[in-house]
């Protein structure tokens with residue numbers, strides 16, 4: 001008996017497309033399966049103003065494959081100089097769907113992020129007024145906080161105070177990696193949380209046991225097994241606060257396989273097959289459509305996609321090991337086990 005599953009076309013609520021040659025190489029990997037994606041603004045230099053976002057959106061649109069049915073949902077990179085009026089104008093014109101908060105130094109290309117949260121208060125208040133979501137990379141950067149504790153400490157020291165100071169601010173905890181993140185998301189209103197494909201599959205042992213695996217290194221770094229299980233429970237629960245954000249983040253192999261390797265897993269190519277595998281393991285295939293295609297649009301106040309995507313179970317899938325860009329090869333996330341779900 002062939003097993004097959006038809007879903008509303010999915011969206012990716014956290015995606016890195018980069019720019020130039022890398023953008024052209026990775027964009028088809030997303031547009032093949034996804035209808036929309038929240039496009040992360042951490043370019044060099046970052047996408048800071050409305051006019052930056054309009055120009056970046058045009059570069060993405062120009063790079064789209066001819067037959068693609070894909071809408072990039074743009075974001076602005078919050079800095080201490082961000083102008084509330086510019087944000088409001090970009091939101092009101094429909095140009096942007098969210099603003100992204102990176103604590104300065106927390107992750108790839110976050111040097112222009114926020115150090116003093118008082119300096120962005122006026123922007124956050126304006127966003128709360130107009131209902132524009134804030135997407136948050138939730139890790140503290142204090143050198144004295146262990147990297148495995150940085151998400152939990154961020155929730156207590158930064159996220160919760162920001163939310164108390166800015167009632168009504170719609171917030172997305174991006175790429176949560178801990179049971180602390182799951183618990184906080186469940187305790188709040190006006191709060192959503194994205195979960196990546198890879199954090200449902202790997203724990204910190206996968207990165208470190210039997211030799212260091214640079215292609216499993218991302219930020220926030222994968223945590224203990226108990227946290228992976230909490231993420232799986234949240235993603236497969238049907239709770240509409242949790243939705244897919246792949247955080248697919250291309251870096252070339254030389255930049256990953258390096259004495260100071262970049263953080264990021266590239267999952268755009270095989271995410272839907274991997275998620276079907278995970279949801280089947282959790283006996284929750286009936287919850288996959290909510291996670292990939294319904295909960296995200298509901299949070300962002302957008303209609304669900306009209307078209308569908310069908311997954312069929314068969315022989316193990318064969319996907320390219322690497323995507324080739326003019327900047328160099330990008331290794332596709334390898335879960336380390338056979339996956340039998342095909343996107344047809």
Ligand SMILES: NC(=O)N[C@@H](CC(=O)O)C(=O)O
Pocket residue numbers: 016042107108137217218219220247249250263264265
């Ligand atoms: N997730 C990652 O490990 N890397 C992302 C940045 C981010 O999302 O934090 C990237 O831009 O490479």
Ligand SMILES: [Zn+2]
Pocket residue numbers: 107137174175219220
């Ligand atoms: Zn991040």
Ligand SMILES: [Zn+2]
Pocket residue numbers: 014015016040247249
């Ligand atoms: Zn990211």
